[in-house]
Amino acid sequence: MNQRADIVKAIHFLHQKGWAPATSSNYSFRESGQSNFYVSQSGMDKGDFGEAHFLEVDADGNPVNDSRKPSAETLLHCAVYQLFPAVHCVLHTHTVLNTVVSQVFQEKGCLELQDYEILKGFSGIKTHEVSIKIPIFANTQDINALSIELVDFVRKNDPELRAFLIAGHGMYTWGATVADAKRHVEVVEFLLECEYLKLKLKA
């Protein structure tokens, strides 16, 4: 297993899909048994992203022996790793559909997904007969506040949280491995597209 090579390959897949436009999106991986992790450098065109564009940060998001700037949203990665010890990869996407759907459903506070076979793409889900709720947080530039809100939400409402949306901003998901996290991105983006297409039929 080579996490660093795997996540770079996954990033190029996400970029090629158009899910990381305009230097947006950020990604991280954590090695087994470590609290430090590796997060993508700020401001890179993801089409040019390579293995050297990760920098090590500690569990609070401070760079370790590195003068480069980590992603502005590193604290959200810290929160996910703190909440879920089994997680080793966090992926964030900026897509047209996660932007629009998160805005449309923001008032409801979450997107509820059920009766889709592809829900089985989430680790541990064995049937389409489940209901998965993806919370939608308001967008803010205060990432510290948002990371506290996230930790609070998970502890109080959904200790098995699988993904979340930030309205008009994007989607975060994660997994025990890079492959799991990448698969979860594909599941959520697929379902956001389904939900949008059904919304239009009702409009």
Add this chain to the structure above:
Amino acid sequence: MNQRADIVKAIHFLHQKGWAPATSSNYSFRESGQSNFYVSQSGMDKGDFGEAHFLEVDADGNPVNDSRKPSAETLLHCAVYQLFPAVHCVLHTHTVLNTVVSQVFQEKGCLELQDYEILKGFSGIKTHEVSIKIPIFANTQDINALSIELVDFVRKNDPELRAFLIAGHGMYTWGATVADAKRHVEVVEFLLECEYLKLKLKA
């Protein structure tokens, strides 16, 4: 003719189209004159799928000298091969459009397609002036029951069945060769997209 190389090439085409996201979808081929067939291994990212990722199963779907797990939906492949002796390839896709259209039309029980030139892409169809019905089955995790339902449907209602949908899940089609089955996938996915686009104009 090299079925194994042909189907791997077809799988990469389907994956590149976005029709096999999140390790979903499964595929098989049967050699001429055989009852055993080769089905895709469970849980693979189809972008990484290679010739070694098929395993031999018998006509009842049991692995032959192989400890790997065949696709969870192998029994549907068994049913198709049992129903149609001339078939040598079965392809299954999970697409946003087959998910949504199968849900929207589920109450009607089928999708009826007519007056499209591309219907001639189905083997044996020589004119657009036909009506092809694609049945929509309810989704279930009991694949054995679904395969019995499929066999029953074909025998009672449509011995020339060309494809079927499972609501919120995906589409199955097949052909005498890998090329025929791949072409049938393209025909059905094209028509599902047409039907969705026309639905929106009526909405």
Add this chain to the structure above:
Amino acid sequence: MNQRADIVKAIHFLHQKGWAPATSSNYSFRESGQSNFYVSQSGMDKGDFGEAHFLEVDADGNPVNDSRKPSAETLLHCAVYQLFPAVHCVLHTHTVLNTVVSQVFQEKGCLELQDYEILKGFSGIKTHEVSIKIPIFANTQDINALSIELVDFVRKNDPELRAFLIAGHGMYTWGATVADAKRHVEVVEFLLECEYLKLKLKA
């Protein structure tokens, strides 16, 4: 200038766009000063199309020293070359949007395009302030009758015809060179998509 290499490159571009699914679509080129021309072989997957997959036919569409079957729609190519002596390439596409838009506008008999800058992509058009009418013919399997209808339409109604649609079937356009014909395909498919998107806003 190498027409044969140019048209194969153009075909791969069209196939990669998804505009030639399921072995559909056909293409031809005519060398300077010749009445015979080269038309694509019937039934090929266009992703596998190469220079050897053209066969020579005479001005009436009969194969010249070739036992292969030319495209079923060769007579439409014959009609275009007969009508427009300056044309050296004819391209036909089967797209989801030309299928749907041709069905939606069929009753009107044509699609009228105006006030689009991209209309200047048609050879000889110097301003967006034009109106281009693309007629929509009913689909038929009698290609001979359709080719007569086309010749008749051009002579009576539009001697400068640039493209036509066949309802639920596809689009034909052409040009003095392969590059011109390819550019015309891009113009028409772009405009069909624009028209569909505006139709939805009105729906």
Add this chain to the structure above:
Amino acid sequence: MNQRADIVKAIHFLHQKGWAPATSSNYSFRESGQSNFYVSQSGMDKGDFGEAHFLEVDADGNPVNDSRKPSAETLLHCAVYQLFPAVHCVLHTHTVLNTVVSQVFQEKGCLELQDYEILKGFSGIKTHEVSIKIPIFANTQDINALSIELVDFVRKNDPELRAFLIAGHGMYTWGATVADAKRHVEVVEFLLECEYLKLKLKA
């Protein structure tokens, strides 16, 4: 830094996205401290565009020691370079969505964008809580008149203008570097798609 190689790479990215169909679109770069600049040759298929397809023009758009024809819209590039001394790259796209959205919003005179995280992709923007107005000019073949209208608009209304639309025609944006200009294209095209998708829900 190699501006010429960078812009060719960016052009291929834009072409591959389908944002430069049918030989449309034009691009330029200006070296540091120069008033002359390099603009794309007229009428090229952007899939075939290479470093040799730029020609030098002076600040008024006249070719310098070159008999080739610069893009018909060179005067708009001249206007942008004159207005914004810090700009070194101007990119123009012809997309289905910028065509349709510019027509739909033309009466309003501009498209107003706010509450999108991706607005931070514009150089100098640090929060989604901004409102960016993209003016929509009427299309015309009199590029000289349009360039005067643009200069006038910027001086009177928006000295920090970041992009503009021409109705039914396309979008222009620019940046201090090729990377900045390319990122701005991605931001605007992303937002035009979001706005279109939300428009449909209201329709």
